[in-house]
Amino acid sequence: xxxxxxxxxxxxxxxxxxxxxxxxxxxxxxxxxxxxxxxxxxxxxxxxxxxxxxxxxxxxxxxxxxxxxxxxxxxxxxxxxxxxxxxxxxxxxxxxxxxxxxxxxxxxxxxxxxxxxxxxxxxxxxxxxxxxxxxxxxxxxxxxxxxxxxxxxxxxxxxxxxxxxxxxxxxxxxxxxxxxxxxxxxxxxxxxxxxxxxxxxxxxxxx
Amino acid sequence: xxxxxxxxxxxxxxxxxxxxxxxxxxxxxxxxxxxxxxxxxxxxxxxxxxxxxxxxxxxxxxxxxxxxxxxxxxxxxxxxxxxxxxxxxxxxxxxxxxxxxxxxxxxxxxxxxxxxxxxxxxxxxxxxxxxxxxxxxxxxxxxxxxxxxxxxxxxxxxxxxxxxxxxxxxxxxxxxxxxxxxxxxxxxxxxxxxxxxxxxxxxxxxxxxxxxxxxxxxxxxxxxxxxxxxxxxxxxxxxxxxxxxxxxxxxxxxxxxxxxxxxxxxxxxxxxxxxxxxxxxxxxxxxxxxxxxxxxxxxxxxxxxxxxxxxxxxxxxxxxxxxxxxxxxxxxxxxxxxxxxxxxxxxxxxxxxxxxxxxxxxxxxxxxxxxxxxxxxxxxxxxxxxxxxxx
Numbered sequence: 065x066x067x068x069x070x071x072x073x074x075x076x077x078x079x080x081x082x083x084x085x086x087x088x089x090x091x092x093x094x095x096x097x098x099x100x101x102x103x104x105x106x107x108x109x110x111x112x113x114x115x116x117x118x119x120x121x122x123x124x125x126x127x128x129x130x131x132x133x134x135x136x137x138x139x140x141x142x143x144x145x146x147x148x149x150x151x152x153x154x155x156x157x158x159x160x161x162x163x164x165x166x167x168x169x170x171x172x173x174x175x176x177x178x179x180x181x182x183x184x185x186x187x188x189x190x191x192x193x194x195x196x197x198x199x200x201x202x203x204x205x206x207x208x209x210x211x212x213x214x215x216x217x218x219x220x221x222x223x224x225x226x227x228x229x230x231x232x233x234x235x236x237x238x239x240x241x242x243x244x245x246x247x248x249x250x251x252x253x254x255x256x257x258x259x260x261x262x263x264x265x266x267x268x269x270x271x
Numbered sequence: 272x273x274x275x276x277x278x279x280x281x282x283x284x285x286x287x288x289x290x291x292x293x294x295x296x297x298x299x300x301x302x303x304x305x306x307x308x309x310x311x312x313x314x315x316x317x318x319x320x321x322x323x324x325x326x327x328x329x330x331x332x333x334x335x336x337x338x339x340x341x342x343x344x345x346x347x348x349x350x351x352x353x354x355x356x357x358x359x360x361x362x363x364x365x366x367x368x369x370x371x372x373x374x375x376x377x378x379x380x381x382x383x384x385x386x387x388x389x390x391x392x393x394x395x396x397x398x399x400x401x402x403x404x405x406x407x408x409x410x411x412x413x414x415x416x417x418x419x420x421x422x423x424x425x426x427x428x429x430x431x432x433x434x435x436x437x438x439x440x441x442x443x444x445x446x447x448x449x450x451x452x453x454x455x456x457x458x459x460x461x462x463x464x465x466x467x468x469x470x471x472x473x474x475x476x477x478x479x480x481x482x483x484x485x486x487x488x489x490x491x492x493x494x495x496x497x498x499x500x501x502x503x504x505x506x507x508x509x510x511x512x513x514x515x516x517x518x519x520x521x522x523x524x525x526x527x528x529x530x531x532x533x534x535x536x537x538x539x540x541x542x543x544x545x546x547x548x549x550x551x552x553x554x555x556x557x558x559x560x561x562x563x564x565x566x567x568x569x570x571x572x573x574x575x576x577x578x579x580x581x582x583x584x585x586x587x588x589x590x591x592x593x594x595x596x597x598x599x600x601x602x603x604x605x606x607x608x609x610x611x612x613x614x615x616x617x618x619x620x621x622x623x624x625x626x627x628x629x630x631x632x633x634x635x636x637x638x639x640x641x642x643x644x645x646x647x648x649x650x651x652x653x654x655x656x657x658x659x660x661x662x
Contacts, residue, residue, distance in 0.1 A: 164301075164631075165299075165300050165301035165303075165304050165305075165631070165632060166301075166304055166374060166631075166634065166638065168371055168374045168375065168631075169367060169370075169371055171368075171371070174364060174367050174368055174371070175364075177364070177367075178360065178361070178364040181360045181363075181364075182357060182360060185353065185356050185357060185360065188655075188656055188660065189349065189353050189660065192349075192660050192662050195662070198337070198662075201660075201662045205656035205657075205660055206656070208656070209652055209653050209655075209656055212652050213649055213652055213653070216363060216645055216648060216649055216652070217645070217649070219367070220363055220364070220366070220367040220641075220645050221641075221642055221645045222638075226308070227305065227309075229309060229312075230308065230309065230312045233309075233312050233313060233316050234312065234315070234316065234319075236316070237315075237316040237319045237320060238319070240320065240323075241319060241320060241323035241326070241327075244320075244323055244324075244327055245323075245326070245327050245330050248327050248330070248331050249330065249331060249334060252331050252334070252335060256335065
């Protein structure tokens with residue numbers, strides 16, 4: 065009886081069941097002899113649920129707050145039940161996305177990126193044998209370095225799968241660094257004649 | 272009732288925490304991870320700006336004194352730099368793999384990957400140590416203590432890439448040293464009735480070879496005196512005026528005493544061949560102009576051969592050469608410190624991997640350390656072409 069109630073309430077409250085009827089796949093990482101969370105025992109949860117299920121029927125709603133509290137407890141209990149073997153809290157709210165809290169990079173992708181990085185390193189060294197003028201070599205080296213950087217940042221550092229904020233933070237740091245370089249170079253152009261004149265003075269004083 | 276549940280839900284405050292757990296101020300494990308990641312990314316932004324200061328110094332100096340950078344790159348070993356790059360890329364790969372291991376709860380493989388990452392980092396530090404010790408040994412220290420034992424044309428890299436240039440440079444330097452020796456010895460010489468020669472223009476190299484044989488006949492103690500006599504002969508040949516005999520702008524000299532007239536006839540034949548009196552600067556200019564363009568170009572690009580519009584040719588190390596090594600040591604040294612810190616962090620992660628249960632719901636520490644480590648790799652990816660692949 066309690067099980068039927070539990071399932072129907074689960075279906076009502078969870079639009080998409082997290083795991084199948086069997087619950088989550090067993091994860092050896094989380095197996096433990098102790099109960100899932102300190103102090104909580106198996107028996108306690110059903111009792112809560114039982115008492116709650118008795119109260120939450122349309123005919124016996126006393127006030128919205130009680131209902132809400134009871135519903136929250138049911139959700140929490142259901143979650144705790146479904147995570148029987150895990151150490152989750154089961155608080156209400158954003159617990160739904162606990163299953164995938166980070167994208168796992170596939171192994172072939174990691175190896176592919178490693179290969180690409182090593183190839184690009186060899187390319188960088190090989191390109192120095194070709195003379196493209198004083199600026200050309202520098203630009204080519206920087207372009208290759210940037211490609212490597214994008215590979216490392218996107219795949220190894222998970223930026224391609226992360227929240228946009230991290231990307232924005234990182235790119236903005238480069239923008240500020242560029243601003244830094246730009247102002248420094250402008251200032252250098254301004255003041256270099258003064259530096260040269262000072263140096264000439266220094267040399268003349270020594271002579 | 273909700274409070275009771277809250278307390279019993281295993282926070283681990285001050286007690287032994289039961290991992291994986293989400294502290295109560297996060298409402299989910301995902302939020303726990305995401306906020307940690309955001310914090311680490313903001314820290315990485317500060318690290319980038321940290322290094323940006325040094326990259327800015329590099330940019331400003333290289334744009335202003337490109338010859339110093341070209342000159343200095345012959346002292347660096349590109350192979351070692353490339354080895355370091357590959358080693359760091361490999362360590363980045365094992366770090367990313369370690370994150371995957373942590374996410375999947377693969378404890379054994381996680382430990383192996385962390386150990387390999389640490390090993391790669393240590394290889395990097397060893398190679399760096401070897402490079403640094405070479406440099407200290409060769410006197411290539413930051414500006415202020417900069418005193419290289421070998422000139423740039425004596426470095427193996429330069430000799431391999433520009434052999435003709437290296438030979439020409441060595442010849443010029445040897446010639447300059449010889450002239451300086453002759454000059455120094457000659458100014459100490461006292462001739463005739465105690466008259467001291469104020470300045471003795473040194474004879475040009477080819478002609479000194481030609482006059483070797485007659486000099487042997489003259490019973491003089493040091494060849495510098497013979498040179499002086501030769502100059503005296505040349506002076507008389509050119510009508511004996513103080514200034515008229517000089518081909519270029521060498522300083523004047525005093526007339527010789529008449530005692531040496533006896534040797535005039537002996538030396539005359541030799542003198543008839545070109546006895547060119549050149550100043551150091553003029554001799555140097557002649558040497559430089561006689562070099563082939565391909566031999567001259569590397570030395571020009573390195574700022575060794577300098578010819579300011581108003582002045583004379585000079586052949587020496589570029590000014591501020593030590594500044595390159597200041598920048599080099601500061602950038603690679605700071606990066607090395609970051610690698611050391613990374614090694615410490617990874618050792619800590621080894622401990623965490625054993626003590627805490629890492630899995631799909633809790634892998635933050637490994638992820639954050641890996642992010643830091645990837646940044647260290649990123650910085651080296653930029654340092655390598657900027658410092659080691661200058662052309």
